[in-house]
Structure formats: structure tokens, C-alpha cells
Amino acid sequence: MLGVSGGIAAYKSADLVRRLKDQGAQVKVVMTGGAQTFVTPLTFQALSGEPVHTDLLDADAEAAMGHIELARWADLLLIAPASADLLARMATGMANDLLSTVVLATSAPVAVAPAMNQQMWAHAATQDNIAQLAGRGVQVWGPAAGSQACGEVGLGRMLEPMELVERVMAQFAEKILAGKRVVITAGPTREAIDPVRYLSNHSSGKMGFALAEAAAQAGADVVLVSGPVSLPTPVGCLRVDVDSAEEMKAAVMSAVADSDVFIACAAVADYRAEKIADQKIKKKTDTLTLNLIKNPDILAEVSALSKRPYCVGFAAETEQVLTHAEDKLTRKKLDMIFANDVSRSDIGFGCENNAITALIRRGNGVEQQDLPAQPKRTLARALIQLIAKEYTPHHG
Template sequence: MNKRILLGVCGGIAAYKAAELVRLLRKQGCEVRVVMTAAAREFVAPLTFQALSGHAVHLHLLDAGQEQAMGHIHLARWADAVVVAPASADLLAKLAHGLADDLLSTLLLAADCPVYVAPAMNQAMWAKPATQRNLATLAADGVRVLGPASGEQACGELGLGRMLEPAELCDSLLSDDRDRPLRGARLVVSAGPTREALDPVRFISNRSSGKMGYALAAAAARAGAQVTLVSGPVALPTPPGLERIDVETAADMHAAVMALMGEADIYIGAAAVADYRPSEIAPVKLKKGRGASVIALTQNPDIVADVAALKPKPFVVGFAAETDDLENYARGKLIAKNLDMIAANWIGREDGGFDSDRNALQVYWPGGAASLAMTEKSALAEQLITLIAEHFHAKNSTKSS
């Protein structure tokens, strides 16, 4: 492949994974050069990367051994792509604000090739507003954010912040055109639950965490789409590189989604929208009575069906979460609602479903189906977005011919 990749390694326990990334890139025919921060050298010795890359590791900003002592300019011009893995919260902050106080941050500022960052940090650091603001800035500047994944961390905590595995990073770096199959497409994702008020205190809702919808929005953005995420109430940070619209009720979500459909090419209805809402909302807190209480309900609009009824309509992907007879229910919704594709998953089982970081999907479309095995929702989202892109382009090709 002969692609020249400059790897920046920051301080963090995930630095050991960067050695495997070098090995995988070399195996694919890439020439790799490595820049390490001072903190990174506390975790992995430079000699490790020298042995794997076949080149001396670059360590210092002012290197008298370099011609004109401008190694950062030379390296920045040499690379076809720069990737920082792991990328610490400190590095992300530096890059977002244009700081340049060591070799890695300086060459990142000087680079005019594609720049990737693979964040790795504690889940609380990842969730901090400052980190999310920095990521949004980087995405707006064209920096491509790979990950992070969710799961157990070295500190023993669980959550987002794990660096993507080296094989995932290698594939992303070597298939930029292939892994951006939605470049230029305008995509809307709805995610999370809705809340339907009973009174000023109580509401009807469901157990949706929004994790799958958010993973899909992030994967679509990485695939090159212009993404708008319409989100119900969730405790999740906004994925980088996209616009987020917060809503609460099914009616709010319906209005927000329909307002976007005039420009949308693809709609993914991953939200767990309440089917019903209370017919009346009490203006004051309802008091507990002595006997049974009856709540009258009114049916909510069916967002995915209304989108699919538009003329012309976007490519519409629905979701179905089922406790039984999954295939029949999913195929029934596919036909009844005139969907292009539906992704169905089991709920009420030991693994996957609501609140979990893992899931599996059965995907159906007119005349076909695919099984996506149990895995992390971030990886599952990548697989589903690839499938959506293939069918979206196939449908458009049929229209044009």
C-alpha cells in the first residue's frame, strides 16, 4: 500500500496497544514513523517502537540532528496521514486550542494531511463538558475522531473512554475512502426514549438508554454523512462532528424529525418512541387515591411511518425491539410501514438490549436479510451503517438507471 503514516503516542496505559498498531500497519505495507511524548515514554520504551517500525523514534521538538533543526516540519510534510493513538485529554485540549509546546503538538499544528485521533481516557474525563467542547472543535476543524469504545477500563470503572482496538484503527486508517461510504449524504437519526407527562412530576417512558442510536449517529458521521441527531432525554455526550436536537415528548420528536426531512437522504428511526401519551396532563401533582386509578391514553404519531409516507421519501430504516416472534413482527413492520430496512433485536434476555453496551441485530429488507452477531454497540453500529450505505447507494443507482 506504501502509505506513510505518522503515529503519535501519548501517555496512558493504552500506549501498549500502539505497538500492535505499528505491527499491523507495517503488515499492510505502510511505512510508519513514531513520535512519543515524554509521558508516553513512561509506559512504553522508544526501543519497542523503533524495533517494530524500523525507524528511530522522534522524541524532541528541537533536535540538532535534524537538518535546520525543524523536524516537526519535515515529519508533517512526510506523512500521508497522522494518527494519535492513544490521544489523551491533554492532547485533545492542546490540538483544539492550537497549542504547540512539544514535538507532537507542534507537528499536528503544522500537518496539512488528514489527522486522526483515537481518544483514550477515564470515562469521567471523557464525559466532561470541556472534553466534549474540545472534540466538537476538532471535528469542526476536520480532525477525524476514531472511537472511543465503551467497556471496562484499566482503573476498574466502566464506560466510554477505551481506545479502539488496533485492528479497528488499522482498518480505519487504510480504508478512508471505503469507510466513508456516506460522504456527502444528509442523515437524520432519532435516538433515546420519549417522556409523556402525567402531571408536573410524573411521566410515562421506557428503558431506552439511547446507546445504539448514538453509536449509529457517530458511525454515520465517521462514514462521511452530515448527521443530525434528534435525541430524547439520555445521559450521553453528543458524538463529535454532528448536530444534536434535544426533545422530550413523542410529539416533539415527530415535529423535529419531520422539519428535517425536506433535506434528508436517510432517516434512521432508532428512538424508542412512546406509542401512547396521557389524554390529559394534570396541571398539579396527582394525589394517591384509595383504590385503582385509570389513565386514559391517546395514540402518538408514528414517526417512522410518517417519514416513509413522504413523497419523495428518504431511505428509511426502522427499529424493532421484540420479546417474541422477532422475525414475523419485524417483517410485518417493514411491509406495513413501507420501510427500506428494519433492524430488530431481542429484549428481555440476558445479554444485549436496553442499557447494555452490547447487542445483536437481525436486519431485514425487501428480499433479503442479514444477521449481525452480538458485539459492542459501537462495532455493531459500524456494521449496520455499512449495510445501510450499500442499500442506499443500490437504491439510488436503480432510480438513476
């Protein structure tokens, strides 16, 4: 259930409903009177597909006991935005509108995403109220820092919808990797040619970041080694940023020694310039010859360790996808590999969706499992479930 209180950040809650629905959640919305001055109930009804609840004393709602029915229905109550006024009323146990009454009546976990002016957030009264609520088990998600609608800058912004979605999904994720340490690589690498140019590829990092998010939600201790991408760090992950393949190798080898699972999702450049020019190369001739040398094969080196983790690779191919993937599985002695066809415009680099064929080593044979095209976040959870099911420790 989503509670929406008064504040300009209420407009973000409409996007939050849509994104929660995309994750398969059923969302019912409860709005305060103040919230309705910013966004209409009809907007939330259209996005959620459910009636929006606004009145405490509604004779048509479950024989005038709608707040009790709503409180029983919810698996999680998230209030976003949570205004200073609502937090104060929650702290004192008031029940003078539908949302505050549902807060008292529910046995479900309650989370608040504060949103207010930075001075209001910093005020001792607000901090006391937050401390009281946290002491009662209310989860406080945020706020974030940044520019505000009033023109001031500081703590007080509501967390962005996707971060709230991540936190909601984490509440319900089965902790199938609890106690496990997972190292994941993501994104491209950049191999410098001169101070302003580099060799790279089209990897966006979205699949690797989705896997890191899903692994963290599954209870794992996640180290995410990322090439240069413009993506926020998933909640609960330790992120290490690198540029080149050599830098990625160093970061991986530092992190993987005591890991249980290694997932090589990054699109590591196969070659790099033999010599990096000290100054920008000038355009003086019609052709330019670059001598390239092979980059380290990070996945193969991890797989060859005497005490290695469970090794999962990716095969992003444009033709003979399964043939190339199975060769990579066998040649690098991997436990599992995920093959995907990046020549397809609907699931290639940068797309929101992906489709995977998993190849799992079974003794001298290989088992194949197909996962159809779906949002990368949804697919990532399925892949993590598969890895957790198949995982067996290696001891040399």
C-alpha cells in the same frame, strides 16, 4: 501507531490502546522518557500485545534503524498526550528522541492530542507551534476544557479516549455515504404525566448513537434526533435533543425533508397521557387511572411522504421477533428493518453488544440477513455498510 509523551494524561493512553484494540486496530506504542515516568512500558506492552519502543539508538531494533521501520509501518501516527515540549520540538523539526524522529520519518498522517496546563496551552509560543504544525498538515485533536490535575480549569485536557477512537476510526472509514444526508433517531421518549413523572422505556440510545457515529465516519451529513440520554454527541453529527414523541416528530419532519436516508432507531413511546396534570398528583387513593392516547407513528409518517427518504426501521421485540418485524416492514412500507430480541440479557436495552436480523424488502418478497452479537459500534458500521449498499433514492 501511538506516541505517548510526558504528562499525567498518559494514564488515559493505556485505556486508549485497549479501546483501539477493541476496534480491531493493531497498535504499536512509542514512548518518550517523560512518558515512562508516568506509565511503564510494560503496561502498554500488555495492552497492545506488541513490544513498546523507547530508545532511538537500539542496536537490537532492525539493525539500529528501528525508527525508519516504525515510520514505514504506521498507517496513522497519533500522539496522545502531546505535551507542550513535544509540540515545540515537532514545530522546530527536532529529532532528539525516538518519537520525534519517527514524526519526521513517517509518510503517514500525523495527529496530536494536546494535554497541558491551560496557561501553557494559551501561551503564544504554544499557539505558534500549533499553527505551524497545522500548516504542515498535522491534525490537532483538542484539547478539551475542564478541571486539570494542577487544580486549574480551562482548555488543556486531552480528549477522552473514546473521542480519540472515533477520530481514528473516521480516518479509515470508506466514505460510502459521502454527499448523503442521514437523519437518525435515538434513545427513548418521555411522556409527561405531571410535572415530576413521566412514561418512558429502558432504551439507552447506544445503538442509535453508534449508527450516527458510523454514518458520519462514512461521510454522511448526519442529523441525530435524540431523546433524553447521557451520551456524548458523536463527532461530525448535528444533535437535536427532544423529550416527547411529539417533539421528536417535529424535529424529524423539520430535518427529513431534504434527507436521503431516515433511520428510526429511537424507542418512541406508543402512548402518552391524554391530559398532563398541572401539579404533582398526590397519593390519595389505592389505585390511579390514567387515560392514554396513541402517539404519532413517526416512521410511518416519514415513509408516507410523497418525496421520502430511504426508510429503515427497528423492531425491538420480546417474542415472535421476525414475525412482528416483517409485519412492521410491510405495514409501514419500509425499505429495511432491523429486528432484535430485547428480552435477551446479553443484547437487550443498555447492553454494550447487540445482534440484528436485517429484513430487506425485495419487490413482493423479503430477504433476511443475520448479523451476530458484537459490540454496538462494530455492528453499527456493518449496518451502515448494508444501508449504503441497498440505498436507492425515492422520488415519489
